[in-house]
Amino acid sequence: MDNSEKLNLLLVKLENLLLRQQSFEAEIQALRQEVKALQSPGSTNAPVVAAPAFVPPARNTPPNPVTAHTATPQPVPSPFPRPQSPVQPNFADRFKRENMVKSDFEKFIGENLISKIGILILIIGVAIGAKYAIDHDMISPLTRIVLGYAVGAGLMGFAIKLKAKYENFSAVLVSGAIAIMYFITYAAYDFYALIPQAMAFGLMVIFTSFTVVAAIQYNKQVIAHIGLVGAYAVPFLLSDGSGKVGVLFSYMAIINIGILILSFKKYWKPLFYASFGLSWLIFSAWRLDLSSNNQYFGLALLFASIFFITFYITNLAYKVLKREVFGLSDVVIILLNAFIFYGLGYLIIGDNKNSTAFLGLFTLVNGVIHFIVSLIIYKRKLADKNLFYLILALVITFITMAVPVQLDGGWVTIFWTVEAAVLFYLGRVKQIAIYEKLSFPLIFLAFFSLLEDWMSYSGYYGSDLIVKPIFNVGFLTAIIFIAGFAWMFSISKKETEKPAEWIWMRQILSYSIPSILLFVVYITFAMEISKHFNNLFESTKINTHPKTNADYANYSYNYNYEKLKIAWLYIYTLCFAAALSYFNLKKLKSSELAIACLAINLLVIALFLTNGLYNLSELRDEYLFPDHNYFKVGAFNIGIRYVAIACFSLLIVMFYKxxxxxxxxxxxxxxFDYLLYISALWVISSELINILELARLDGSYKLGLSILWGTYSLFLIGLGLAKNKKHLRIGAMVLFGITLIKLFVYDIAYLSTISKTIVFVSLGVLLLIISFLYNKYKHLIIDDVETKK
Structure with a gap:
């Protein structure tokens, strides 16, 4: 193939590719139009360009050689514009931009930073020079002050003259001039007493006012920073240790008021943060360094209050006026200001022995202040609801803190319980999320407060004082607590569908509230039972040796009341567990509570079978063999046994249901089968021992128990055969095995010959009967096995 043919083939391929490119471009453009139409659904009449039909590529037929040589094929122009590649900036443009960046940075340093550093160095230099002149008595005090004012005034005039053309530089000079004026005024009053206190304060007010006006006119935060916050350093630079803290804090208060006035026009956060931090830092360092017997009680409380109110209004002023939403930093400042003031105020009042009784009132006043602010904001609708809820949360917090500070005992628990219930209601029913969040810690605070009350009451009631059950502060506190938590529990069950911000918190509360309620209800009445028997126990106190010195007297008590108390507590516990299961079955119908009831019932049954029946046996022994002659024990020690067994039977019935x-x-x-038949055997065995002991048949229970267990095994075998319950038959065999082991290991050594004969014959007969039953009804066992297969 010569070169001309190759050229023709390449031209044909090129033409085919151009045709395909046109088709692809048409399809792409159509897809773009469809995408635009979907992105703007409002424009229903947007033109949609249909993609042209695909143009099939030309066949690879060799063209006419003449045509190929005479005409060069031109690409078909596309009707759609091709995307153009972005224009790359040339070197000149890049160089220009880089120079602009460099020039901006250079401008910042040359026109802004250097001027500020320069004015700061100038102020420091003037201060050092003035201090040197003062220390060496180079010039008189009056001359020093006059020269200082002259330097400040000259610098101020020069700054005002340059304002029109060099505003930024002029603003820096104004700041330096104001700082010098503060410096000189403070020195004239504090060190040289050239001007009275009223005049010094008047001048500082004038300087502060001028600074405020200048900062607003220049719209430069640097003026306020250097002129106001920079003035904080003046008292410390010139301090001679005279301890005139009243002057220092008055000076700081004037500066802060200037910042407050600025906040109504501007909201310069760095300025406010610097003033806030410096003020509280200086004041806290001074107060914490004082001893408890200081003489600055009134002064410290006054200026702490002034700083608190100033910063409070400053933080709210601009945001409220501009109706801006409070951010995280604003919330943090409000909380810090509130708690720093409260902490310092608590320290100031607590260190003064004449004012400690007013700590609760001080805490309450804090809450009242926040309440008034929240009320004003709410009534006049000055800000968004989040600010209102935040300040109201502070109200609730301080009221909550005021109660334990001023009150003690059950009043704290009552207040926290009522407060938690009200907040929970507002949060869950009224859907104010902040209130539900606030109720979360209060619920547990109230619970722990109640536990602390119980601990204190237990120590109190452990003394020899008589306290009436039911009619006492502890019971009243617990009843109010139960009522509050019952109300919260009913609300939580009704309002389960309401949305929650903190899902984890709602999940915790859904289990915590009913659990705490259940626990408190049980313990409350158990404690009242204990109080009754504690009173009876204390009432039996007698001195067995009345002629002995009182310090060495021997006191005796009727300890039967201690055992009766335990018995009644078991009766109460059995009835409580049965009532709880019944209440859940009839009213609540909660699966979660049903699982809890199942566990509680099993625990109570196990405790009664072990410790409860043992305590009832001790009551019987106390009746049969009293260990003293001072007290009489009645037959109720025997009768209470059957009351307890009746309550135990009731619990078994409720467990079954x-x-x-x-x-x-x-x-x-x-x-349930295992539980029922083991419990029945346990109770019957205990009752057999009880009857034999009452009959004064010592040691007969060994013989009686072996015969009883064997008979019970026979009963279980018959029941297992009748009802096709394999587990009963296996249990019967295990029990019979235990009986035989007991017989050969334990009984034989202590039984007489007649007793041994009776036991062996009885158990042998029982074994034969069991074997006979298995042989007679073996078809039932086989059928049972086949059925299960």
Missing amino acids: LINSELFKSNFKTL
């Missing part, structure tokens, strides 16, 4: 209710999806019938 609970596990067979719709609240459980799992089948607990096997568990």
